[in-house]
Amino acid sequence: MEPHRGRSLTTAGSGLENHNGKTHGLLQRGGHQAAPSVTMCWRRGARTLMSEPEIDLSKSYDAIVIGSGAAGGMAAHVLTGHGLQVLMLEAGKKLNIEQELRSMEWPYDNAHRGGLPPGSHSLALNEYTIRNPPYGAGFEKYKHLYNYVGDSDYVKNIVVDERENPFTGTNYAWVRARCLGGKTNIWGRLALRLSDYDFKGKSHDGYGEDWPLSYSDVAPYYDKVDLYLGISGVPENLPNLPDSLFQRPSKLNCAEVALKQGIQKMGRTVTQYRAGVTTDGLKHNKYRSRCFSRGACNRKGGCDIHAAFDSPTGLIYPAMDTGNLTLRTNAVVREVTVDQQTGKANGVHFIDSVTMKDYTARAKVVVVAASTLESARLLLLSKSRLHPNGLGNSSGHVGHNFCEHLMGPRVFGQMKDLVGKAPTLDDGKPGGFYLARFRNLSERHPKFIRGYGFEGGSGSSMFPKGTDAKGFGASFKEEIRNNQGSHIGMGAFGEVLARYENYVDLDPHVKDKWGMPALRFHYRFGENEKRMAEDMVETAQEMFEASGFKILHTSGRILTEGWSIHELGTARMGNDPKTSVLNPFQQSHDVKNLFVVDGAGFVSASCHNPTWTIMALCWRSCDYLAEQLSKGNL
Numbered sequence: 001m002e003p004h005r006g007r008s009l010t011t012a013g014s015g016l017e018n019h020n021g022k023t024h025g026l027l028q029r030g031g032h033q034a035a036p037s038v039t040m041c042w043r044r045g046a047r048t049l050m051s052e053p054e055i056d057l058s059k060s061y062d063a064i065v066i067g068s069g070a071a072g073g074m075a076a077h078v079l080t081g082h083g084l085q086v087l088m089l090e091a092g093k094k095l096n097i098e099q100e101l102r103s104m105e106w107p108y109d110n111a112h113r114g115g116l117p118p119g120s121h122s123l124a125l126n127e128y129t130i131r132n133p134p135y136g137a138g139f140e141k142y143k144h145l146y147n148y149v150g151d152s153d154y155v156k157n158i159v160v161d162e163r164e165n166p167f168t169g170t171n172y173a174w175v176r177a178r179c180l181g182g183k184t185n186i187w188g189r190l191a192l193r194l195s196d197y198d199f200k201g202k203s204h205d206g207y208g209e210d211w212p213l214s215y216s217d218v219a220p221y222y223d224k225v226d227l228y229l230g231i232s233g234v235p236e237n238l239p240n241l242p243d244s245l246f247q248r249p250s251k252l253n254c255a256e257v258a259l260k261q262g263i264q265k266m267g268r269t270v271t272q273y274r275a276g277v278t279t280d281g282l283k284h285n286k287y288r289s290r291c292f293s294r295g296a297c298n299r300k301g302g303c304d305i306h307a308a309f310d311s312p313t314g315l316i317y318p319a320m321d322t323g324n325l326t327l328r329t330n331a332v333v334r335e336v337t338v339d340q341q342t343g344k345a346n347g348v349h350f351i352d353s354v355t356m357k358d359y360t361a362r363a364k365v366v367v368v369a370a371s372t373l374e375s376a377r378l379l380l381l382s383k384s385r386l387h388p389n390g391l392g393n394s395s396g397h398v399g400h401n402f403c404e405h406l407m408g409p410r411v412f413g414q415m416k417d418l419v420g421k422a423p424t425l426d427d428g429k430p431g432g433f434y435l436a437r438f439r440n441l442s443e444r445h446p447k448f449i450r451g452y453g454f455e456g457g458s459g460s461s462m463f464p465k466g467t468d469a470k471g472f473g474a475s476f477k478e479e480i481r482n483n484q485g486s487h488i489g490m491g492a493f494g495e496v497l498a499r500y501e502n503y504v505d506l507d508p509h510v511k512d513k514w515g516m517p518a519l520r521f522h523y524r525f526g527e528n529e530k531r532m533a534e535d536m537v538e539t540a541q542e543m544f545e546a547s548g549f550k551i552l553h554t555s556g557r558i559l560t561e562g563w564s565i566h567e568l569g570t571a572r573m574g575n576d577p578k579t580s581v582l583n584p585f586q587q588s589h590d591v592k593n594l595f596v597v598d599g600a601g602f603v604s605a606s607c608h609n610p611t612w613t614i615m616a617l618c619w620r621s622c623d624y625l626a627e628q629l630s631k632g633n634l
């Protein structure tokens with residue numbers, strides 16, 4: 001039984017899956033030039049691509065934002081809202097995303113039943129572990145090689161081609177999306193807040209570092225994110241999983257309610273999937289629809305009517321409507337440049353990903369939001385006389401304290417009372433359930449610190465799954481019909497401790513398609529994670545038994561590092577410039593007009609999915625940036 005390869009579909013979804021090159025670009029150097037690009041006009045229900053007037057690179061912008069995912073989009077939204085002139089540089093292309101996602105396409109309407117076209121390959125679990133990076137080697141016969149998420153016709157143009165984007169070092173399932181919106185186009189939508197159990201982890205158990213801020217500092221910004229983007233869920237009043245300002249929740253189905261009730265007596269909580277989805281609609285945003293409960297995001301990933309948050313419709317197009325945002329796609333930033341007199345950042349060099357032409361852009365402030373690992377890479381690439389170890393790296397901590405979430409342990413079972421019952425419509429929702437962390441809160445576990453939660457789901461689905469029935473013909477169909485809707489599954493997400501010795505640096509030999517040194521991983525799970533994984537599978541089993549489910553399968557196998565797609569750390573915040581890279585406003589200790597606003601600033605990973613926190617922190621930091629800029633402090 002293999003874990004499902006679209007990770008959000010297994011864990012964030014129903015939980016019922018059947019478990020089942022290096023080319024060196026020629027860089028043409030240039031000075032301040034006009035950089036041709038394309039722009040997009042949006043009308044409700046119709047998008048057209050058309051030529052854009054060349055963007056003006058002769059002027060200095062107030063801010064350059066690098067990257068257009070959750071962090072870059074939020075930076076653009078907040079800074080343009082403050083009236084700043086912002087240039088957003090995105091390495092990937094602008095896709096006609098509705099045509100990519102085709103949420104309502106039936107399998108039989110797709111030439112490959114939704115799978116990859118012949119000649120393309122996506123990496124499987126065993127290929128990540130048996131082979132060593134760079135993973136392109138050995139796959140020369142394929143025209144395209146994708147990461148494990150890129151295993152469908154709907155996602156293939158969103159994720160990167162591994163051969164154009166190599167990395168080296170230890171095994172890592174690095175999922176990257178290079179296009180406008182980045183990974184938010186296909187994220188699993190689980191939107192959780194962190195609490196002071198996370199922000200003040202060291203105070204709680206003595207390990208690592210506390211964050212230089214508290215829940216009370218971030219809470220008002222979580223509220224702003226909730227209201228601006230929409231989130232669906234149910235308040236539970238848990239100190240370790242703070243509630244959001246929720247819109248209409250989806251309903252738990254029968255087996256999910258049985259699990260909720262079954263574990264209540266153990267003091268544990270199952271709640272509706274907290275989905276970064278607008279279920280009531282957003283009057284202030286003309287680019288997004290409310291959720292019609294089509295369940296398509298659960299089945300294939302992505303939502304082509306944008307009820308699920310994605311950065312372009314949620315943040316970037318509204319920011320463009322202010323008239324303050326200039327967008328340049330196909331712009332691979334290769335260096336943040338520095339004024340050699342003042343030591344301050346003064347702009348960037350970027351390469352057009354198609355023409356390989358090199359450009360320079362200038363700004364008063366540079367905001368790095370290229371995603372945790374790419375941001376670290378960019379800082380390390382931006383060496384100069386004043387910053388010989390990389391930009392903002394006087395502490396030597398850039399690339400270090402890299403952390404994420406552990407995945408793999410899971411349980412799969414059946415509610416016998418539902419066998420033979422008529423099917424119900426259960427997968428018409430953007431997620432199943434979330435089982436909140438219960439370890440190391442009021443008690444101390446003898447074998448490990450920190451905690452984990454479970455994502456899962458149950459119920460009838462459009463395409464029956466969750467059965468290992470073999471055979472064919474009438475008896476096979478009968479077997480499937482009888483059992484469908486009765487299965488329930490869940491998988492754990494646990495905190496990986498931030499450790500200095502888990503880090504990334506630049507490979508001295510391997511370069512990407514654009515001639516930029518590749519990242520090299522030095523990263524392994526440790527003993528705490530392994531002991532936590534043992535506990536995950538034990539408690540999963542215990543909770544299914546307490547709920548009266550027949551257990552069909554459990555697994556304690558830990559998936560390859562990276563599988564969670566929640567890379568964090570690498571430029572952590574802190575009050576001490578000797579042991580941290582950024583201050584509590586994600587501002588570089590070394591370079592005051594440089595901000596890194598994605599997951600790189602995280603001090604620890606928590607066990608909660610990070611995107612809502614990335615955006616809340618980014619909003620807070622960009623408010624501070626705008627204020628400091630207006631005061632002439634940057």
Ligand SMILES: Cc1cc2nc3c(=O)[nH]c(=O)nc-3n(C[C@H](O)[C@H](O)[C@H](O)COP(=O)(O)OP(=O)(O)OC[C@H]3O[C@@H](n4cnc5c(N)ncnc54)[C@H](O)[C@@H]3O)c2cc1C
Binds near residue numbers: 006012069331334566
């Ligand atoms: C399948 C899947 C499921 C997920 N499920 C969840 C979930 O349920 N909950 C959750 O909280 N999170 C989830 N995530 C993670 C979530 O998508 C990320 O946390 C979020 O997108 C991070 O935002 P970001 O802006 O830091 O990075 P990204 O979204 O990756 O955006 C970074 C952007 O920067 C661009 N870029 C990179 N390098 C450069 C450069 N040198 N120059 C210019 N541009 C550059 C990239 O092309 C990209 O567009 C999931 C991710 C995936 C793929």
Ligand code: SF4
Binds near residue numbers: 295
């Ligand atoms: S269930 Fe809602 S969020 Fe998911 S694809 Fe359908 S409309 Fe979009």
